[in-house]
Every structure is written in structure tokens, then in C-alpha cells.
Amino acid sequence: MAIANDCIADALQLAWLERWNQNLDAAMGGLASVQAKAGWEELSPEILPRLPLDQRALYGEAVLLKASLLRAQGQRQKSSALLQKLVVKNDALAGGRGFRLLFELGLDHWIEHDLARALECFLLAEKKARTEEEKIFAISNVLWCLEALDLERVAVEKRVEAQLEVQKKRDSVSHVREQWQAYRSRKAFYQELKLPNAEARGQAHFFHEWARALPYVENAAYRPTLPDGYLWQGSYRLRTLAGLWVPSDHGNLRVGDAIDRLYLWTWLWMAERLDRQKVFYVLESLLAYIDLEKEGKENLLLLRNSLEWILLLEPSLGSRLQKILAPLRRLKGSRYPLLEAEHFLVQRLALGANSADLSSLIARFPSF
Numbered sequence: 308m309a310i311a312n313d314c315i316a317d318a319l320q321l322a323w324l325e326r327w328n329q330n331l332d333a334a335m336g337g338l339a340s341v342q343a344k345a346g347w348e349e350l351s352p353e354i355l356p357r358l359p360l361d362q363r364a365l366y367g368e369a370v371l372l373k374a375s376l377l378r379a380q381g382q383r384q385k386s387s388a389l390l391q392k393l394v395v396k397n398d399a400l401a402g403g404r405g406f407r408l409l410f411e412l413g414l415d416h417w418i419e420h421d422l423a424r425a426l427e428c429f430l431l432a433e434k435k436a437r438t439e440e441e442k443i444f445a446i447s448n449v450l451w452c453l454e455a456l457d458l459e460r461v462a463v464e465k466r467v468e469a470q471l472e473v474q475k476k477r478d479s480v481s482h483v484r485e486q487w488q489a490y491r492s493r494k495a496f497y498q499e500l501k502l503p504n505a506e507a508r509g510q511a512h513f514f515h516e517w518a519r520a521l522p523y524v525e526n527a528a529y530r531p532t533l534p535d536g537y538l539w540q541g542s543y544r545l546r547t548l549a550g551l552w553v554p555s556d557h558g559n560l561r562v563g564d565a566i567d568r569l570y571l572w573t574w575l576w577m578a579e580r581l582d583r584q585k586v587f588y589v590l591e592s593l594l595a596y597i598d599l600e601k602e603g604k605e606n607l608l609l610l611r612n613s614l615e616w617i618l619l620l621e622p623s624l625g626s627r628l629q630k631i632l633a634p635l636r637r638l639k640g641s642r643y644p645l646l647e648a649e650h651f652l653v654q655r656l657a658l659g660a661n662s663a664d665l666s667s668l669i670a671r672f673p674s675f
Contacts, residue, residue, distance in 0.1 A: 315345050315365050320438075322372060323407065327444055328482040329509075331379055338372050345369075352389070352396040367397060368407050375411055378418065387415055406435040406445070413448060420562075420601030426452035440479050443470045447483045454490065455603030457642065485509030492518075493605065497643040500524070500671065516548050520571055522578035523672040543568075550575060552585045557592045563606050565593050570609040573616050583621075590617065594627070599634060608646040611635035615653045645671070 322337025342350065345362075350370045358366055370393050378386035390411060397408065404412075413428030429452060433445035447467050453460040471487060474480050488511035492503035496518055503515035518524055543556065547568040569589045575581035599607065611632065618628050640647045652668040 311345075312361060312365060315341055318344065319365065319368055319372070323368075324440060324479045326372060326375055326379065327440075328479065329379075331376065334372070335376055338369065338376065341369055352392040355393075355396045356400060363400065363402065364405070367393060367402065368405075371407055371411055375414070378414070383418060387419075390415055404431075404435075406432050406437060406441050409435060410441075410445060410448075417448075417452070420598070422452055422455050422601075422603065426456070439470070439474060440477075443467070443474065443480050443483055446470065447486060450490065451486065454493075455605070457604035482509070485511055489514050494642075497605075497645045500645055513544055517567060517571060520548055520575075522574050522580065547571060550581050550585065552588050557588070557595075560592055560596065562593065562597050562602065565589055565596075566602075566606045566610050566613070569593060569613045573613045577616065577620070586617065594631070597631075599631070604638070604640065605643065607635060607638055608640045608643050608650075611638060612646055612649050612653065615650065615657070619653055619657050 318337060318341045322334050322341060325331075325337055326334035345365070347354075347366065347369065350366075350373045352367075352370055355363055355367060355370075370389070374386045374389040374393065377383075377389065394404075394408070394412070397404065409428050409432035413425045413432060416422070416425035416428060426449060429445050429448040433442060433449065436442040436445055446463065450460055450463045450467050453463060467483075467487060471480070471484060485508045488504070489509065492511050492514050495501040496503065496514070502518055502524065503511055543560070543564055544567075546553065546556070547564070548571075550572065569586065572581055572586045572589060576583050576586050593610070597610075602610070614628050614632050614635070618624060618632070640650075648668055648671060652665060652672065655665055655668070
């Protein structure tokens, strides 16, 4: 039985690596293969207590992979419910919370915008990592949490960069590499107005397309694209880049992506490339769903600047926007000098400052 368990463990590890690198078809196929080889007719937390002790950990990780894949397919409620049932059964059986369980709990908290708890889980997961791949997936997610929370992260940056250098030829951490590209692209853009690499993939590719579409970056006619098979919010993001609104976007949104859309569309409206009504559609969606306490610093600064431009152009919305703007105006974005310069510019314009007095700021935003 030990040999069989070893084979199942190896197959599960391969399926997990496919999942973490966003190769969902391969991950689902791997899980189905594991289930068949192990003879498990179904994957349910309720079965855990009935299994022999030497099978429980492997079975639990298979159930966990099922929950993770449900989340990747957009079935967040089913995924979270299954994960919580697994946690309860695992703890009742005095099973230790290993790397995969802690990591998936971290992702679940991240999706729910509970960034502090997500960070705690990823830090614990790193301590339980059994392989170099697990270690880099954990520490990289620590970095993304620190970024969202706007906490000091230089030391963690160096660790991620060093580990990626060691594993630069491994496809098993390709998703971390893509996320690292996106992280560095955001940092360079907001600090130096430097456009991301056009060859970037995944999240970095979307950021490149989004940044190039901003009128103060590229004034020529621009047709953004996303590659075939782009996974995360692909259709919504493509519509964002193309300036398209569909009614289902009102209630079916991820707040962070809606903020990206509002910021881009506000600038497109100011550059007279988009009808203002589309901006108001996105604004209404956000006002209905947003919880400021759950958003990361970048999102909050983008939202603040968008709302300030909208208020400057549509003063009649003051009664609706001032309440949400009040806490946003107290934010300091020292790591986002571009957004801080924009914030200062729109405030000075609102006060009626002469454009000649703001020439150095306006030069950064050619639409004016």
C-alpha cells in the first residue's frame, strides 16, 4: 500500500503544479487520474473519517484540489463551502494543516478581500513548504499581499527574485514568473511612467494593454488585445480595453477589475474617445458593491483619482461622491508617485488654478 500511496502522492503533486500554473485542463485530468487509481468513487470531506489513517492526508488533498479547481472555474461559493467543510473535518480528526490547506485558505481569504488573514496563511504555508516550488508559491503570495496592504516589502522582493533566478528554467513556477512580471510592471509604471514589456504574459500582459490604452500614455489610435486562452476575467477585461459595456457587467464584477475599468474609461471620456454614460454605468456598479476596507492601496488610489475627475467634470454628483471620497482623500500613496501627481493636479484644477502654474504636472498627462 505504501508504494501505491507514493504513486498517488506523486500524481497529486503534478496535478497541483498544473493547477498553480493555471493549466486547468491538465489539472482536472490529473485529479481524475488520481481518483481512478486510488479507487475513490467520490471526493467529499464526509468520507475522510471512514478512510484508513494512511490514506486520509492524500484523500484530503484530492478534495482540496477539487475545491481549488471549482474556484478557478468561477464557482467561488461552492469552492469556499467545500474548503470550509474540509477544514472542519481535518481539524476534528486532529489533522495538521499542511502547506496545501494553508495555501488554499490564503487564496480563499484573498478572493474574499481579507488580505490580513491571507497574508497570515501564506506566511504559515511557507513554513510548511516541502518543495522549492511550494516555497516560491507561498513567498510570492506573501509579496502580493504586502503590495496590496502597502507594507514594506523590499526584503521579500529580493527573496522572490532570488528564488526565481534559481528556478529560471523550471516550467513548474511559470505562473509565479508571470505574476512577478506584472508586479515589476506596476511598480515601474507608477514610479517612472515606464510601459511594461510588450512580450509580457498573463497578468502582466493585461497591465501592458491597459497602460497603453490610457490617453496620457499613448495618444494614437490603439486596438488592445488579449491572447487566446487568457484566463482571469478574460472577457470582462477585453471589454474594458475595447470600451464595451454589457448589462450583465453591472452585477457580475470583481471590484478590482471594475476599478481598472473606471479609471481607464474616465480618461477615455476626458480624451473624448468614450461616451460618458459608460463611465456612469461602471460607477453605479462600484457604488453598489465596493467595500473600501477590503481593497488594496493601488485600487483605492485609482478609484480616488477616477472619482475626483468625475466630480470635477460633473459637479452635480457631489452629494453622492463626497462621502466615498472623504476617506480616499486621506490616503498617501508614496509608492505611487504618478497617481499622487495626478491627485494633486485634479485638486489644483478643482480650485481653479491657472494651467500655466501647473505646466510641469500637465506635461505628464498630454490629454490636456
